[in-house]
Amino acid sequence: MPFIDVRDIRMYYEIHGTGPRLLFFNGTGGDLRCKPTIFESPLAADFEILAHDQRGLGQTDRPDISYTMADYAMDAKALLEAVGWNKCNVLGISFGGMVAQEFALRYPHSIKRLVLACTSSGGAGGNSYPLQEFGSLSPRERAVCILPLRDKRRDAVWQALNPQQYQEMLDQMVTNLLVGANEHNRKVGARRQLEARLEHNTFDRLPNLQMPVFICGGRYDGITRTTNLEAIHKQIPHSHLELFNGGHHFYSQDPRAFERIDSFLHGAPVINVKDV
Template sequence: MPFAQANGLDLYCERSGSGPPLLFISGTGGDLRNKPNVFDGPLARSFDLLAYDQRGLGRSQKPDADYAMADYADDAAGLMTAQGLESALVVGVSFGGMVAQELALRHPRRVKRLALVCTSPGGEGGASFPFHEIGHLKGEARARHLIPISDTRRDAAWAAAHPEPYAQLVALGSADPFADEPGHAMGARRQLEARSRHDTWDRLPQIACPVLVAGGRYDGIALPETQAKMAARIPGATLRMFEGGHLFIIQDRNAIPAITAFLMGDPAA
């Protein structure tokens, strides 16, 4: 299995494709065993794509200790070193976008261009939905709670009018095939604790690389107004809003091409 020593941990990673190196940092609970994943999408056809399970998740090491956002950023930098990458393009999605902000701040020479996707800066700029406050919700109850938050169009009226798609979303949101693995619950909880303390707001003006802030118009997790604040706070950042909720990256067929164009340095992106 492809493990890398990074920041004192064994991190599970995969790498595929050709083109400019791209580090993809996944969101809350990200596990490369869950399919489809980023390697099944178009980014793997345009880039030398590197993705990994973050500490406490998937097949990566799960130390039972306090996790800080700085740790996640240092993990990412350590993984790049282990993979022979001095720098790379970076895409951070949701929680991964929080990690990507810290990476760009703590290791600025590592990040060539940065796409922050459905994420938040915390602090005065606004935090993403507090997942750490709904830890008591499991399975279907959690899925039903989050569906209208993830996409604000999917309210009770929508669910009643679309019973089959709603049932599919509940089933998808309820699935946790690795829940019984040792350390799984602890690692997930540690991630949410770190996430609850995320705050880069005061430091965002220090990000010097080109940045794209991409959000969904109906996202109740990483709010549209938060995307606007974040983009305005980062010097020279571009803001793009897409049709969809927290998963706009797969809901709006224009999202990936726009992100790819930005990463490739297309001035029209």
Template sequence: MPFIQAGSIRIYYEMTGNGHRLLFINGTGGDLRNPIGPMQSPLAKQFNLLAYDQRGLGQTDKPAGPYTMRDYADDAARLLNAVGWQSCHVLGYSFGGMVAQEFAIRHPGRVDRLVLCVTSPGGAGGASYPLHELAKLGPEERARRAMALADLRRTPEWQAAHPEEVSQFIGQSLAAERQHADEPGWAEGRARQLDARRGHDTFDRLDEIRAPTLICGGRYDGIALAATQERMAARIPGAELKIFEGGHLFVMQDRSAYPAIMDWLKRD
């Protein structure tokens, strides 16, 4: 299995493809063992794609906490050191976008082009939905609430009219949550990630980002609001903004999303 020592922790990573180097930073609870992930995306066919499990998640080490956003950003820098990449494109999705902001601020020379998807800066710029509050709910109610937040079109009326889709979504969510829940440190790692997420605030430092930046949002996202993407774009020098027809998983809902992102990354 592809593990690599990155500072004090051992990181599980995967790398595939050819072309310009692209680091993908995953979202909350991200685990490369999930069947739908960056390695199954069109990115893997167009770039030399590097993805990894962040500290406390998946097959990467789960050291004692607490974790900070600086820890996550510096882990990414150490991973690049370990694989021999001086710089690369960076795409951060949701929580990964928060890490990518911190990474681009702390390690500016290592980012060629930056894509921030359905994320937030925190602070005065606005935070993403407080997912730690969902942890208080029972598994089925948590899955149902997450489904509605991910796409605001899934109103109670929509759910009543689409019982099969709702049942399928909840079943898949519960199965994914149970799959690795018995692993040592699994629950603690996820909780530490949510705690770090609560403290995320880069808004007053976003103007320090120097890499060309594309900000992508979903029009119906209830986790990272479209208005928040607009505030980030106004704060990062020269940033471009694209809002797609979808929710938090707009890349799977709007067929134009991946082509638009890949075309932007391939600009000189």
């Protein structure tokens, strides 16, 4: 398994595929042992993808110290240097999109094209749902709370009308939440990551971004509101925004999403649309 010493931590990472280089930032609680990963996505056929378990998460070290968004960005920069990547495309999903914003602001010359998916800027641009509220709950209790937030259509009425599908989705979420649950400092790392997430605020700095930026999300997302995406779009010159038919995991619900992301990362021209 590929581990590497990066700054003050030992980091787990994977590189797969061929094509243009793509650095991927995963979301809150992201663990490359949880399936499906970015390597099972349609992008895997067209890109050489570098993904890692971020500080406090997955198989990467979980020190019991304060983490900052700058730490996450500097970790990624050090990883790029360690694997010999000078410049690449970047895709950040949810919390990963927050890290990607910080990374882009600190290291703009390392990025060719940037995709920010279902994420928020903080500050005047708004915050994503405060997931730290669920920190004391059991995995199943957390899943019950988070599932209808991931897709606002999955409310109590939908759950009652679709009991089997609801149970399958709930079980899958619990399975992922339990990966590595008994490992040393697992809860510490998760808490520290959420604390860093609370401090995220790039809003006033976003106009400094000059690389091509594609902003995308799901119109039924209850974790990241569409107004948050629109705020980012208004702040970044020459950025593009699209909403898709899904929730927080819109990219796995609407096949057009990965098609549009793939096209953008390959340099295809895009137009500003707020619905597709």
